[in-house]
Amino acid sequence: EAAPTLTVILRTDGAILYVNPFAERLAGYSEAEVLGHDFATVFGDSTGRRKLMQRMLAARPQSPPARGFEDTLLDDNRVRGLLVSESPPARGFEDTLRCKNGLRRSIVWNAEMLADFDGQAAILAIGHDVTELNEAQRKALQAERLAAIGQMMTGLTHESRNALQRSKACLEMLALEVEDRPAALDLVRRIEKAQERLQHLYEEVRTYAAPINLKHDVCDLRALWRETWSHLAQIGHGKNVEFAEEIDCTDTHCRVDPFAIDQVFRNILENAVSAVPDEGQIRVACGASDLDGRPAVRIAFRDNGPGLTAEQRQRIFEPFYTTKTKGTGLGMAIAKRIVQSHGGLIETGEQPGPGAEIVVTLPRDME
Numbered sequence: 001e002a003a004p005t006l007t008v009i010l011r012t013d014g015a016i017l018y019v020n021p022f023a024e025r026l027a028g029y030s031e032a033e034v035l036g037h038d039f040a041t042v043f044g045d046s047t048g049r050r051k052l053m054q055r056m057l058a059a060r061p062q063s064p065p066a067r068g069f070e071d072t073l074l075d076d077n078r079v080r081g082l083l084v085s086e087s088p089p090a091r092g093f094e095d096t097l098r099c100k101n102g103l104r105r106s107i108v109w110n111a112e113m114l115a116d117f118d119g120q121a122a123i124l125a126i127g128h129d130v131t132e133l134n135e136a137q138r139k140a141l142q143a144e145r146l147a148a149i150g151q152m153m154t155g156l157t158h159e160s161r162n163a164l165q166r167s168k169a170c171l172e173m174l175a176l177e178v179e180d181r182p183a184a185l186d187l188v189r190r191i192e193k194a195q196e197r198l199q200h201l202y203e204e205v206r207t208y209a210a211p212i213n214l215k216h217d218v219c220d221l222r223a224l225w226r227e228t229w230s231h232l233a234q235i236g237h238g239k240n241v242e243f244a245e246e247i248d249c250t251d252t253h254c255r256v257d258p259f260a261i262d263q264v265f266r267n268i269l270e271n272a273v274s275a276v277p278d279e280g281q282i283r284v285a286c287g288a289s290d291l292d293g294r295p296a297v298r299i300a301f302r303d304n305g306p307g308l309t310a311e312q313r314q315r316i317f318e319p320f321y322t323t324k325t326k327g328t329g330l331g332m333a334i335a336k337r338i339v340q341s342h343g344g345l346i347e348t349g350e351q352p353g354p355g356a357e358i359v360v361t362l363p364r365d366m367e
Contacts, residue, residue, distance in 0.1 A: 048095025
């Protein structure tokens with residue numbers, strides 16, 4: 001009952017007969033909600049759990065019928081033990097368990113046959129939660145990857161920038177040569193746009209790999225996000241997006257690096273614009289707060305898009321994590337580095353209703 005593992009007892013057809021309290025807490029389902037349900041599907045359809053069941057049943061040898069056992073010679077439990085053929089245990093079946101709150105946990109299952117459970121043969125399945133172990137291994141590999149990227153970008157920085165500048169100059173000269181040919185000029189503009197995209201991706205990776213050097217100044221955060229939004233609004237994105245503010249404090253000034261915080265606001269607002277429908281809404285709510293006992297400003301960016309799944313909320317600030325078809329997945333990771341370098345905090349909010357909320361809290365002054 002108190003074991004820190006998932007303990008599940010099943011009928012041989014896969015129906016759940018028992019789950020221990022740890023399994024209830026981890027999965028978020030009460031025992032009453034899962035009893036009688038199929039082990040392979042109740043926690044999300046799972047190939048791993050199906051294979052575990054198939055392995056247990058396939059390995060169970062067929063025994064000839066038993067005849068003539070008298071209760072006076074053998075008690076009931078011993079009789080049932082003789083009637084149940086022994087199967088070898090199944091070990092190391094890893095799968096994903098979907099919790100009631102939508103989160104997913106990595107579980108390694110081991111199982112063996114029980115001769116008797118409430119008068120019938122059953123399967124005992126023991127699950128070990130390896131989510132944190134897998135996450136630690138993933139982060140270690142990611143750290144190695146980022147270190148390799150940093151080394152590579154150090155060598156490529158100079159040559160790549162020079163190559164992009166030369167190609168840009170050539171395109172500008174070519175545009176002058178074909179200015180009387182609209183079709184050719186349109187192709188030049190497309191190449192320039194693709195080049196700008198390449199430059200943006202290059203700078204995004206370079207920025208993440210490089211150390212952050214801040215130049216602090218007292219800035220009006222409201223003026224910063226308004227300027228950022230004005231640039232995004234000019235781009236348009238083909239959407240009619242309403243931008244509104246809710247200011248609950250008289251002073252929105254902080255000592256920050258304006259260029260770096262502009263990058264944070266731009267990444268957040270670009271994601272919001274991408275997420276909202278054609279008639280979208282983005283709201284910025286700003287108010288006084290405190291951070292570790294220090295005066296701070298809290299800025300919440302809210303949109304009316306589809307919102308974030310439990311997985312997205314958990315991984316949105318991870319490097320290279322993205323749900324978009326384009327991009328590096330570094331935008332929010334860079335935003336997190338910048339905010340943390342200011343001694344601040346960035347996190348997903350808990351706003352009611354649809355849409356996503358990203359909350360940035362910045363101390364008014366650096367220590």
